[in-house]
Amino acid sequence: MIDALPPLRDVIRTHDLRAKKSFGQNFLLDLNLTARIARAAGDLQGSDILEVGPGPGGLTRGLLAEGARKVLAIEKDHRCMAALAEIADAYPGRLQLIEGDALDVDPLAHLTPPVKVVANLPYNVGTELLIRWMTPAQWPPFWDSLTLMFQREVAERIVARPGSKAYGRLALMVQWRADARVVLHLPPEAFTPPPKVSSAVVHITRLTEPRFPADARVLERVVAAAFNQRRKMLRAALRGLHPRIEELLEQAGIAPTARAEEISLERFCALARALAAEVQTR
Template sequence: MSAPDGLPPLREVITRHGLAAKKSLGQNFLLDLNLTARIARASGPLEGAEIVEVGPGPGGLTRALLWQGAAKVVAIERDRRCLDALGEIAAHYPGRLIVIEGDALEVDPLPHLGGPARIVANLPYNIGTELLVRWLTPPEWPPFWESLTLMFQREVAERIVAQPGTKAYGRLSVLAQWRSSARIVFDVPPSAFVPPPKVTSSVVHIRPTPPRAEVDPRLLEKVVAAAFSQRRKMLRQSLKSLGTDPLGVLAHAGIDPTRRAETLSIDEFLTLARSVAAAG
């Protein structure tokens, strides 16, 4: 029996192409087309939209995006076993699906896009955080993407939206909330995946906003990473890895050196980064 989009059911596609999920690639496939459609809708109305998808696998989310009206999907897939299955989707939606074989950490989708795009993906667990940091820290802002709708482990999603003073607050919180707004849209249970992971996943929606302050994003990332590298230690100790005098930098920023990273607001981290820049 065909699925609502006229293509074969995903389980049939996986069996026919021998697509057992590989742990080494961080793969967990979503087979419920109602669920993939819900993820696609979380990015907003899709009619005419250009989408970048990372790790489409057998194409469950890809199909939902196209079925609901995306004008173009640029899908980046490292696992060449999935290419034939994705090719069948491309044939079903002529001219609307571009499949790029390669590592998403190395592939630039911009040459395939006509303008601002959305990124919608069930990210492979092993590269999801690194990709997010890259999307959040380009030198130019606003970025090429107009929104991110991404699936993460629930723990990672909570870090993205966490507030100062909470256990989950950390590097991702600061980078995500400095010049964008982030919210958890809904959770996805392990049973929705093949194979089921050991943890609950969450869909996070992120939109760019005007920066709270202009700071070199790479420097901010470096400062925040140093501050949270030793969460239990005071800033006067954790910031030593930056190679500058932490007491002088903190004094210039007006921040008590005995505080810990999790107590700093995002604005205070921005002030701290500017202080480090001034120290040269």
């Protein structure tokens, strides 16, 4: 059925869909690549899919062709709606379109579990959306997996390990509650217009429980303080968290003279537990 729809370049020409910087748009027009991204999300049959920023619908077509039960596509650019409506007509009852800002839409009102999120995210909101999806009020979240396109630098930060320059808050936030891996690299010339940076697709699978026990708010405070001054020793960077921070660092198995990028997720969680225990015993 996907072959019955016109090529994406024709769609863009017909609907005058020149990419706009204000929307963070870089269109992926190669349907072979969009199909690869759809397949990277795993078996889509029996799942509802949330797609943010579908643009002219290349990935949308891939998701539907790969058997998604339903796709909810949220698009901020009114110009794209007519092109997306043509896809909805080709896949009756399987594509729901919402014109609006994904930051303002509650997807759960429109989706039935199991849910997967698959999107070529607009660069200007990608990290914000990821953080929102990784920090819901209740865990596990509404989604089973996230398959998302980012700037390559952001993708590397998500999967980074201790000791690397990319390692920081984003890696810890994601890896505490999920498994993450880069599944596809894309050069600038794969897009229209070509961005100034390379891109990468990251596949994130949620865990039922966080990898190590910790209070989410305490862990975020610890990690934020540690990496806001990542060049400092932790005894200095974390001084504002507790008057006996050196003692708590040692209790968590962390050398007070270590720096944030050297510390594993497990040790950060141990420090968060030690801090939380201090508050409870006061």
